[in-house]
Amino acid sequence: MMTIRLMIIEDNKLLREGLKAMFKEHAEFQVIAALSDKINVLEKIRELKPDILLLDIGxxxxxxxxxxxxxxxxxxxxxxxxxxxxPIQSDIKQFIEDGVTGFILKDATTEEFMDTIRRVAKGEKIFPSQLHGSLVSEIVDDAVNELMDSKLIESIRMTDNEKKIIDLISTGLTDEQISKNLTMEIPLVKSHIDNILEKMSLNTRVQIAVYKNSEEESVKLSGNKSKDLKK
Structure with missing residues (x-):
């Protein structure tokens, strides 16, 4: 079982020591440091390299x-x-946009604490259940979607062949049809598609097509707005 290395930054000594004691009972977690906010956080993170930082918002x-x-x-x-x-609504949105991957309420149960950390360690974004189904939930969803979109766009560095394959996938062509269209062996087509999925952080060719078509639609809408402004 992989050990999750935790660093805690909390200026309340009682809570800080309580968190240390709680995690000590669970072998999957290792608290490599539990510190007040008076220390040099940047130096400690560079030195100890935690997987997850638990940070007091106040x-x-x-x-x-x-x-x-x-x-x-x-x-x-x-x-x-x-x-x-x-946390208040504006805090949630701002913290997500600036890189936070989860919130834990200080009155959460031990199991909620553990579950949030496990899931964040796996790459999920986790927020308190009390926030779901509310205006705050909508703000959280918007912020996460904006963040994911920006990461996706930034990560795209496609070769010419990959760009051509994306265009052909978006028109609904199969691997065999793409192979004939580009005069390329099918295994090579599949290899390019695997690279595209990895670069775009997607899982299926359908998602590639959806992304490409939504991107084109955004360009069209942007162009129409520009024309309207010139009128």
């Missing part, structure tokens, strides 16, 4: 949002979970 000596921005810039692979009693 640190006394740091602006938590500014700290999140700085950490995400310097350590893009670091997963961050912020802790609070109940």
């Amino acid at each position: 640190l006394v000596n740091h602006n938590s949002l500014r700290l999140v921005k700085s950490l995400k810039k310097k350590f893009p692979e670091l997963k961050m979970i912020v802790m609070d009693l109940l």
Whole structure:
């Protein structure tokens, strides 16, 4: 079983020690540091390389949002979970946009704490169940979607052949038809498609087609708006 290395940044000593004791009972978690906000967070993360950072949203000596921005810039692979009693709507949206991958309410149960950390470690984005089905939930969804879209766009660095294959997939052609169209062996077509899926962080060729078609629709809408403005 993989051990999840945790760093806790919490200026309340009682809560900090309580979290350490809680995780000590579970072998899958290793608290490599439990610190107040008075230490140099950047240096400690560089030195200890945690998988997940648990961060108090209301640190006394740091602006938590500014700290999140700085950490995400310097350590893009670091997963961050912020802790609070109940963050306000604007906080949620801003923290997600700046790189936070989860929220834990400080009155959550032990199992909720553990489950959130496990799922964030696997790459999920986790938010309190109390936020679902509400205006806050919509704000969270919008922020996550914006973040995913920007990451997807930034990650695309396609070869000429990959671009051609994306265009052909979006028209509904099969691998065999693409092979004939590009005079390319089918195994090579499949290899290119695998590369495309990996680069775009997608799972199926249908998703490639949907993304391509939605991208073209966005360009059309943008063009129409420009024409309207010129009238």
